[in-house]
Amino acid sequence: xxxxxxxxxxxxxxxxxxxxxxxxxxxxxxxxxxxxxxxxxxxxxxxxxxxxxxxxxxxxxxxxxxxxxxxxxxxxxxxxxxxxxxxxxxxxxxxxxxxxxxxxxxxxxxxxxxxxxxxxxxxxxxxxxxxxxxxxxxxxxxxxxxxxx
Amino acid sequence: xxxxxxxxxxxxxxxxxxxxxxxxxxxxxxxxxxxxxxxxxxxxxxxxxxxxxxxxxxxxxxxxxxxxxxxxxxxxxxxxxxxxxxxxxxxxxxxxxxxxxxxxxxxxxxxxxxxxxxxxxxxxxxxxxxxxxxxxxxxxxxxxxxxxx
Numbered sequence: 001x002x003x004x005x006x007x008x009x010x011x012x013x014x015x016x017x018x019x020x021x022x023x024x025x026x027x028x029x030x031x032x033x034x035x036x037x038x039x040x041x042x043x044x045x046x047x048x049x050x051x052x053x054x055x056x057x058x059x060x061x062x063x064x065x066x067x068x069x070x071x072x073x074x075x076x077x078x079x080x081x082x083x084x085x086x087x088x089x090x091x092x093x094x095x096x097x098x099x100x101x102x103x104x105x106x107x108x109x110x111x112x113x114x115x116x117x118x119x120x121x122x123x124x125x126x127x128x129x130x131x132x133x134x135x136x137x138x139x140x141x142x143x144x145x146x147x148x149x
Numbered sequence: 150x151x152x153x154x155x156x157x158x159x160x161x162x163x164x165x166x167x168x169x170x171x172x173x174x175x176x177x178x179x180x181x182x183x184x185x186x187x188x189x190x191x192x193x194x195x196x197x198x199x200x201x202x203x204x205x206x207x208x209x210x211x212x213x214x215x216x217x218x219x220x221x222x223x224x225x226x227x228x229x230x231x232x233x234x235x236x237x238x239x240x241x242x243x244x245x246x247x248x249x250x251x252x253x254x255x256x257x258x259x260x261x262x263x264x265x266x267x268x269x270x271x272x273x274x275x276x277x278x279x280x281x282x283x284x285x286x287x288x289x290x291x292x293x294x295x296x297x298x
Contacts, residue, residue, distance in 0.1 A: 079186070081199070089232065
């Protein structure tokens, strides 16, 4: 697998559209632990909710997006650490059975001013379902090593 | 339990400092599913990393923060849906055994312009460990119903 360092993650770089099938069991497991609201874990209550059925916790969709981003391999060789994310949004619900794919592109690469061996990468990251609808979007911020010179 | 509607979530409202003990088992389970990097799941590799030991996935700390926010009860009666979060940051690592507590305050309440029955609440939300160090901070955005008039 290609090794990605700060210098390799240039703005405009598009990442592979990796896929993830969302299962009801995973929605229940995540929501039971971290977001036990009825429209995530109770099929009957969810049917009567504004969503008309079970939907995934928003934080769960963020977690899946981050997993697929890591699965592209861009963090494998040179990640120093995740810094966080900006503008996390859930424009539409994600439902059991959805086939989600990653839509991600490096948008900024900012060399550190204080530490010449590293820099911050911003990656516009989204999950899109089988109908072309985005269910989560965010800008991931990650500190990456530069190549040793 | 008090029922919270949009009108009850006024800027300056501080929420209870609910606690959560972070276990190594939970760190492994979350990271195995969503963030399988060695410093989250491999104690030997983690010892040799810059972190000096196992740390929780950042997305995991966000999930715990959201859970404690929900546990305060503010979403129980009148949540329409989570919209997302701004400025998610992980200023310091969270480690196995950490006792994290919620530090959260409503900072904005914005009535919807198009739908008079609802509005967006912004809640500055953080988890702070036993040493007073913040391990995750974010601004949660949630759409809430107004009281029926």
